[in-house]
Amino acid sequence: MLACQIVALSGTSSVISACGFPSIKNYLKGGFIMPVKGWIEVNDLYCKGCELCITACPVDVIQLDSSRLTSKGYHPAMLKSDEGCTGCGICAVICPDAAITVFREPKKKKVATA
Ligand code: SF4
Numbered sequence: 001m002l003a004c005q006i007v008a009l010s011g012t013s014s015v016i017s018a019c020g021f022p023s024i025k026n027y028l029k030g031g032f033i034m035p036v037k038g039w040i041e042v043n044d045l046y047c048k049g050c051e052l053c054i055t056a057c058p059v060d061v062i063q064l065d066s067s068r069l070t071s072k073g074y075h076p077a078m079l080k081s082d083e084g085c086t087g088c089g090i091c092a093v094i095c096p097d098a099a100i101t102v103f104r105e106p107k108k109k110k111v112a113t114a
């Protein structure tokens with residue numbers, strides 16, 4: 001089911017490119033067709049609740065989880081719901097602590113009908 005796992009490294013897009021994901025530059029130029037669905041996982045060990053991912057997400061689907069604290073005392077980032085994330089990877093690129101892993105569903109192929 002998973003098409004690509006994007007491992008974020010601070011301030012780089014090279015890892016994303018290495019797994020076949022287009023660069024942010026191409027994304028902004030419109031050279032990228034958005035996937036159907038994506039989702040993120042946030043590593044509590046690294047997240048410090050800085051909210052940069054929340055600000056950067058183009059579809060506003062990330063929030064801090066005010067119901068719990070990490071072992072370091074931060075409210076960690078989380079998806080607001082199962083819907084809306086496109087798997088674009090911007091949050092993973094912007095996160096200074098490499099706390100976000102992005103997953104995408106593969107695009108569904110059109111099935112020919114008679
Ligand atoms: S996931 Fe990264 S960018 Fe988002 S709040 Fe946590 S540390 Fe900040």
Ligand code: SF4
Binds near residue numbers: 040056085091102
């Ligand atoms: S992958 Fe893109 S759409 Fe999904 S949460 Fe991150 S920035 Fe938002």
